[in-house]
Amino acid sequence: MNAKPLSPRELRIWYAFLSMGEDVLERVGGDIARATGLSGPEFGVLSRLAGYGKGEMRQQELATVMGWEKSRLSHQLSRMEKRKLVERLSGDGRSTIIALTKIGREKLEAALPIRAESVRRNLLSRLTAEQVEMIIRVSNLLDDED
Amino acid sequence: MNAKPLSPRELRIWYAFLSMGEDVLERVGGDIARATGLSGPEFGVLSRLAGYGKGEMRQQELATVMGWEKSRLSHQLSRMEKRKLVERLSGDGRSTIIALTKIGREKLEAALPIRAESVRRNLLSRLTAEQVEMIIRVSNLLDDED
């Protein structure tokens, strides 16, 4: 357990891997923010809410589909509630229902085509079919592990 | 300018791309943090400092090689100074020299093999030669664009 530090070649691969993700994410997030004022996390919450049923979901379920801890989601929802993007409806006592507001839905509708255009321009249009296959394969690979 | 929303297939690719980066980054960062107590940003600053000359660099130069804004770096250095990982030496009046401390260097030395092992285990060992080529190619592609 005293591995040799990464070689220059290994370092290059590692940095390339890191910058690949950061860069694309920043571009797409920036496009959405400039067009609608929504941040990445805000967009994420709104799109999940809209994607299930009528734009309502139990908070715990929302946390699960987003892959977030409960406290992270609670903080995020508090900020979004202040900005009228979502509202908290009292559930059955120990649970809480999160619902899209009118404003939240409108902003989301405006953001969807922007994201589509940006993802296509910044990522999809630059990938060959083999590269797409690889992304899916590597991603599945990594998801499955311990 | 009213693009159709992403299709389910496009969405799958996008989410796969996102999770690929997040997941690996979280594992490597977690390994380093558990072993040494260093966070990702802290490790980044220390390794850049050690990588150039004797562990000293002008603050502005450090910002450039990290690709960070000056205010982000200033905040980060303040926190790291409080933890005795780096120190600020007065430069020529309008500049500041940032230097590794003994503690900073020791923690960095401890972290390097951990990172190497973790990057190999979580990324490099899972990629074929073609996949490595592709990562470098896609990354270069994306770096060059406006």
Place this chain on the structure above:
DNA sequence: GGAAGCAGGTTGTCATGTCAACCATGGAGT
């Protein structure tokens, strides 16, 4: 020499994330 301007840093404010401690409700088991 004096005004303008810029480069290098700092600071404040707010959004985002993580972690741990805490609170409240609904059951389970006795």
Place this chain on the structure above:
DNA sequence: ACTCCATGGTTGACATGACAACCTGCTTCC
């Protein structure tokens, strides 16, 4: 009924990040 306790949420403290406003020495240029 009463104690326990797991589940669902909130809160506080702190690290991280982005952005804008603000200082402060040089230079430049007239």
